[in-house]
Amino acid sequence: MSSPQQPVFKALADPTRRAILKRLQEGSETAGEIAEAFAISKPSLSHHFNILKAAELVRTERRGQHIVYSLDATVLQEAMAMLLDLFSPGDASHEQDNDVE
Amino acid sequence: MSSPQQPVFKALADPTRRAILKRLQEGSETAGEIAEAFAISKPSLSHHFNILKAAELVRTERRGQHIVYSLDATVLQEAMAMLLDLFSPGDASHEQDNDVE
DNA sequence: TATATATTTAGACAAATATCTAAATAAAAG
DNA sequence: CTTTTATTTAGATATTTGTCTAAATATATA
Structure with a gap:
């Protein structure tokens, strides 16, 4: 069994992604609205969205x-x-698997 | 104000480090004892120890x-x-700083 | 249908990360 | 004081990650 939460911890490791989650906690937003709040390009944000989606931390x-x-x-x-x-x-x-190869 | 928990989330992002914490939760161990439980070299483990120490997740x-x-x-x-x-x-x-530059 | 707006995908690149082997340091034992 | 045992530091390297610009896709509107 390999760790199912690995993508979540990876996703949470980046401050920009944590800030995105923080914003969404206040309510849903469009990609553009989120992008306005950050100093990085839209494609970069889009990349972060993908990681958050892969970790199932956000829905679209x-x-x-x-x-x-x-x-x-x-x-x-x-x-x-x-x-x-x-x-x-x-x-x-309820011990969890630790995914060490 | 810059995020004081950034090192913690980075530290938690690696499965080996989470497994180390998991072991330590059962009780303290020497570097060697921990090393025996993993398939990676001692220097590599030592590197992980440094990251865990920097995040103040472990004491020595x-x-x-x-x-x-x-x-x-x-x-x-x-x-x-x-x-x-x-x-x-x-x-x-009790909102926290999100560390986006 | 042509054009504007919103978002994502593709591809490149620099910086960060996890790993290794070899060498250095620290303490204990002979 | 030399050797053994335990751990870390140094330096190299391959992979992953975050970022960018340019191009592609999708929807709405004139």
């Missing part, structure tokens, strides 16, 4: 010419659970 | 010729808090 929906991004908290919860696990010695009943 | 203590590594959960809690923040729209009273 087309609305006319716009693509609306919104937060998907489900996977975030799993990542949290994994971190929580690091706190709680003893209870290893 | 010399015991004779051995160096004992143990988990430091403090910073982990802060990371958790940041993730938790992503869940709770509305309450922005």
